[in-house]
Amino acid sequence: xxxxxxxxxxxxxxxxxxxxxxxxxxxxxxxxxxxxxxxxxxxxxxxxxxxxxxxxxxxxxxxxxxxxxxxxxxxxxxxxxxxxxxxxxxxxxxxxxxxxxxxxxxxxxxxxxxxxxxxxxxxxxxxxxxxxxxxxxxxxxxxxxxxxxxxxxxxxxxxxxxxxxxxxxxxxxxxxxxxxxxxxxxxxxxxxxxxxxxxxxxxxxx
Amino acid sequence: xxxxxxxxxxxxxxxxxxxxxxxxxxxxxxxxxxxxxxxxxxxxxxxxxxxxxxxxxxxxxxxxxxxxxxxxxxxxxxxxxxxxxxxxxxxxxxxxxxxxxxxxxxxxxxxxxxxxxxxxxxxxxxxxxxxxxxxxxxxxxxxxxxxxxxxxxxxxxxxxxxxxxxxxxxxxxxxxxxxxxxxxxxxxxxxxxxxxxxxxx
Numbered sequence: 001x002x003x004x005x006x007x008x009x010x011x012x013x014x015x016x017x018x019x020x021x022x023x024x025x026x027x028x029x030x031x032x033x034x035x036x037x038x039x040x041x042x043x044x045x046x047x048x049x050x051x052x053x054x055x056x057x058x059x060x061x062x063x064x065x066x067x068x069x070x071x072x073x074x075x076x077x078x079x080x081x082x083x084x085x086x087x088x089x090x091x092x093x094x095x096x097x098x099x100x101x102x103x104x105x106x107x108x109x110x111x112x113x114x115x116x117x118x119x120x121x122x123x124x125x126x127x128x129x130x131x132x133x134x135x136x137x138x139x140x141x142x143x144x145x146x147x148x149x150x151x152x153x154x155x156x157x158x159x160x161x162x163x164x165x166x167x168x169x170x171x172x173x174x175x176x177x178x179x180x181x182x183x184x185x186x187x188x189x190x191x192x193x194x195x196x197x198x199x200x201x202x203x204x205x206x
Numbered sequence: 207x208x209x210x211x212x213x214x215x216x217x218x219x220x221x222x223x224x225x226x227x228x229x230x231x232x233x234x235x236x237x238x239x240x241x242x243x244x245x246x247x248x249x250x251x252x253x254x255x256x257x258x259x260x261x262x263x264x265x266x267x268x269x270x271x272x273x274x275x276x277x278x279x280x281x282x283x284x285x286x287x288x289x290x291x292x293x294x295x296x297x298x299x300x301x302x303x304x305x306x307x308x309x310x311x312x313x314x315x316x317x318x319x320x321x322x323x324x325x326x327x328x329x330x331x332x333x334x335x336x337x338x339x340x341x342x343x344x345x346x347x348x349x350x351x352x353x354x355x356x357x358x359x360x361x362x363x364x365x366x367x368x369x370x371x372x373x374x375x376x377x378x379x380x381x382x383x384x385x386x387x388x389x390x391x392x393x394x395x396x397x398x399x400x401x402x403x404x405x406x407x
Contacts, residue, residue: 014217035338140215154287158282162280
């Protein structure tokens, strides 16, 4: 027998919910005998769904960074902050570890995620055999870091709740924060619909 | 135990061996975790879940932080983050924050307790399979650790112009975060089904 022995070559399905190994049946809508989750050889419409979600995320990444995420109103002025200007404020106030944390979580992570998923999608679609191990690792990293981009959304919502002192200042949430939340949700869903087994399905030439 | 185990990340088939007591075995081809640890006792998971439930209630009952400025003071609990967004008419964003900081942790804890407590006495909860699938659906959306760092970033920003008093909830939240992360580790999907199958025998 040539090539690696895979679940597909032996007619075995893996339940992604409870990790049961199931003999593939020829019925179209089979369910896991153990936990009753729907079983598929590969996630259905994986490349299409991931592409659509990723396009949505990439489009919303622009307003998330350009629109103000919050607006600080005091007697004397009205100050709009984007994510980046918020990072600069943190830097100027001397708390550079937090500034770095917010910068990485809010600006670097979403961008890396979108680019990485784009590369994974393209190479999976082409069936490229190159650097599979690295791409597989890249995907697990994308899955792991996904949630961290919510960091600034939480910070902003807490600020908006706390800073509502009539005689002093109030913080109004901006649409940038909304776009930010949407980017996090869309990239997380894109990672979930992507079937990483597609990276390994094409024959390797070695 | 099935004689074969299939890698969830690359579909390679391996001969099934006993899962390790700690950590995980890795797929020979793609290095993804293949079999996760099997050491945990069901009581450990129940205790962690009960503990997390108490901490979650505390986090919502008492203030996380209090801000004092010019003689005025305001405080907020864990749920306050979502309520603040709701008050400013960002309903969908408020729902997302509510889901990831309150609903998902609560459902995660409740679903585990619902399945595990009857198992301990050798019984099966009604609708056990559906509750298990619900657990798998909500787990990735429980963001306590991200919320904690977000709260830290908010406090640093506020401390420049207001006096901040940390509340009892802040510590409850830190413990909740640790509890939930440990709970997720001990109750891997494979482990939950090992407990279920053991009670059946």
